[in-house]
Amino acid sequence: MIKAVIFDLDGTLLDRDRSLKLFIKTQYKKYFRELKHIPEKHYIERFIELDNKGYVWKDKVYQQLLQEFSISSLTWEQLLEDYINSFQYSCIPFQNMEYVLKELKNRGIRLGMITNGFTILQSLNLKALGIHNYIDTILISEQEGIKKPHAEIFLRALEKLGVNPEESLYVGDHPENDVIGAQNVGMNAVWKKDPFWSEPYTIEQSIDDLGELLNLVLQEK
Incomplete structure (x- = not known):
């Protein structure tokens, strides 16, 4: 029983798959000025790949993204803080x-x-x-x-x-x-x-x- x-x-x-994709799109738009040199689709796909179904914490994900895409106007700490505070609004x-x-x-x-x-x-x-x-x-x-x-x-x-x-x-x-x-x-x-x-x-x-x-x-x- x-x-x-x-x-x-x-x-x-x-x-989580749908929620994460929605969040990345939202964050990309929020920081579009700093990320506009990266095609949105490419950025989303790479983020999801690095995230590995959530089993890689986002500090590592953001550090890798900043390095790969030569992003110097943002810090991984900024992006991580936004993730922690804002992911809730993308929960599906x-x-x-x-x-x-x-x-x-x-x-x-x-x-x-x-x-x-x-x-x-x-x-x-x-x-x-x-x-x-x-x-x-x-x-x-x-x-x-x-x-x-x-x-x-x-x-x-x-x-x-x-x-x-x-x-x-x-x-x-x-x-x-x-x-x-x-x-x-x-x-x-x-x-x-x-x-x-x-x-x-x-x-x-x-x-x-x-x-x-x-x-x-x-x-x-």
Whole structure:
């Protein structure tokens, strides 16, 4: 019986690919005077490539961009500060996010979140998506001093929600950090499919759309 569902954020509830592209376009326009010598399409593509699905922090991304494109009128610190403060305004949720969270909450399911990342940035993004209205407990790796796939961060979330591993379901887009990490502590796990991670993983339970999650949870309830 599933009593709690715990979510990842980026790539699971937050459509990070679309959000990032929107943010880069917005930032490019904001600093157009300094960036106009670079074709917008080229700048966006290179940013996304260097970002590596969010697994490279933006200090490194901006330093590399400044060097590659010979940008001397901006500093990476300026651009990073703008990223931290402004990314929230480009946050786009996946389809059915709010509906699923609301339905689970209404059915008495406890809701949690574990996200790897920096506290300030992730807190702003969570607020932008309105997730605090539904989630009972949120663990951000920087704040916790530990990150997925380490077992301890999953166990902390379970303790805060007051459920046993077998009574919980974890939903995430990263096969190792999310799915395997959760399974290693005895949780049920569902992969929110992302073609970026499609090979060489074989995962038993997966969904394409968050709307599919309700049936999975209700079958176990």
